[in-house]
Amino acid sequence: MTSTRALRSDAERTVHTILEAAERVLSRNPTASMEQIAEAAGVARTTVHRRFASRDALVAAMASWATRRFAEAVNAAHPETTPPLIALYQVTVNVLRVKIDWSFAMNLALTADREAAHVHADIEGRCERLFAKAREAGVLRADVDPAWARRVYYALIHEAAQSRDADADALAARLVDTLLRGVGTGQSLT
Amino acid sequence: MTSTRALRSDAERTVHTILEAAERVLSRNPTASMEQIAEAAGVARTTVHRRFASRDALVAAMASWATRRFAEAVNAAHPETTPPLIALYQVTVNVLRVKIDWSFAMNLALTADREAAHVHADIEGRCERLFAKAREAGVLRADVDPAWARRVYYALIHEAAQSRDADADALAARLVDTLLRGVGTGQSLT
DNA sequence: ATAACCTGCGACATCAATGATGCAACTATC
DNA sequence: GATAGTTGCATCATTGATGTCGCAGGTTAT
Numbered sequence: 462m463t464s465t466r467a468l469r470s471d472a473e474r475t476v477h478t479i480l481e482a483a484e485r486v487l488s489r490n491p492t493a494s495m496e497q498i499a500e501a502a503g504v505a506r507t508t509v510h511r512r513f514a515s516r517d518a519l520v521a522a523m524a525s526w527a528t529r530r531f532a533e534a535v536n537a538a539h540p541e542t543t544p545p546l547i548a549l550y551q552v553t554v555n556v557l558r559v560k561i562d563w564s565f566a567m568n569l570a571l572t573a574d575r576e577a578a579h580v581h582a583d584i585e586g587r588c589e590r591l592f593a594k595a596r597e598a599g600v601l602r603a604d605v606d607p608a609w610a611r612r613v614y615y616a617l618i619h620e621a622a623q624s625r626d627a628d629a630d631a632l633a634a635r636l637v638d639t640l641l642r643g644v645g646t647g648q649s650l651t
Numbered sequence: 652m653t654s655t656r657a658l659r660s661d662a663e664r665t666v667h668t669i670l671e672a673a674e675r676v677l678s679r680n681p682t683a684s685m686e687q688i689a690e691a692a693g694v695a696r697t698t699v700h701r702r703f704a705s706r707d708a709l710v711a712a713m714a715s716w717a718t719r720r721f722a723e724a725v726n727a728a729h730p731e732t733t734p735p736l737i738a739l740y741q742v743t744v745n746v747l748r749v750k751i752d753w754s755f756a757m758n759l760a761l762t763a764d765r766e767a768a769h770v771h772a773d774i775e776g777r778c779e780r781l782f783a784k785a786r787e788a789g790v791l792r793a794d795v796d797p798a799w800a801r802r803v804y805y806a807l808i809h810e811a812a813q814s815r816d817a818d819a820d821a822l823a824a825r826l827v828d829t830l831l832r833g834v835g836t837g838q839s840l841t
Numbered sequence: 842a843t844a845a846c847c848t849g850c851g852a853c854a855t856c857a858a859t860g861a862t863g864c865a866a867c868t869a870t871c
Numbered sequence: 872g873a874t875a876g877t878t879g880c881a882t883c884a885t886t887g888a889t890g891t892c893g894c895a896g897g898t899t900a901t
Contacts, residue, residue: 495859646831706888
């Protein structure tokens, strides 16, 4: 039993290495071949096919993995029981940490996997509830369409996650500040 | 000469039809085949190959076309000679009109074509000069990193352009409002 | 009617990516 | 040292996308 566990652990380590390499390669070039992914992972192409029956299976595994990490990131912030502003910041930090390393896989989850899509839809709902609570608490403007606010939030997270070498805390602070106050001094067109 | 002009006009109409179809198809599925693009354009696959020597050539033509429209959109707003706030709004409206229909091709231009990349870099420079002027005019906060402000602006344009069926004027007004004032009521973390 | 031009269709060659398989070699466990 | 599990390598078949060509038919202007 000990041997089995050790050996399976080896295989799982390989799987993880491949997933990381796939994220790195596919984020730069979504049409990259299995060969290129294998090379980036430092393994033979046949090994990739041994671990993932097909290209779709590999992509699905990436979506599943990233979605799990995504859900964990949101849960860890306890957005339902924490004051809205704190929760917003905490969710942002946690999600950014994941998305900086799994940006491609997270975007993938929206379309590819049906189970992953369900989780994303669930999180979207929780996000909207958080925004609704923030609105009631007077943190968010009442004259802003909640759906638009959420889209802006997602867009900012996507943009911030492109900064690969930056500190997640600093990114999150700047992101939330921009989301709430914008980049202007106050005057507007309306 | 008259006949030649009429016939060439036919060919150019076909080219334009193919470009539009390619934008529609590739924006949904970037790995779609020439066959699918031809089908969407209502022409035979061989006709596509007659007009565009290769897939890369088609993609480059899309990038070139979208880049031209993009530059026109920016120029039409005269961002150098118009008051910053007005220019910001006008540029936003014009660019949104183009980007709603050519989102895929415009993203493409950043990497594919070297000439298109040059135009994009040029426009990015003009955008940063506009932001600098806005900052001096007191429209933009002085404590916000200009590069970050530009990235936020681009991200918002990208997000707003996803609303396919909306009015560009309304989108632009909401976009600029959000960019300048954010979605919050005033209090922040810092 | 004629000529120029364009298109659709069918056929063909090519090529790269995918996926499967057998075998030898390596490593860790017992 | 024997064993089980894993990997690398070489190899092969398959498939789908790409690109080319020739021909027949249709349109438009002269």
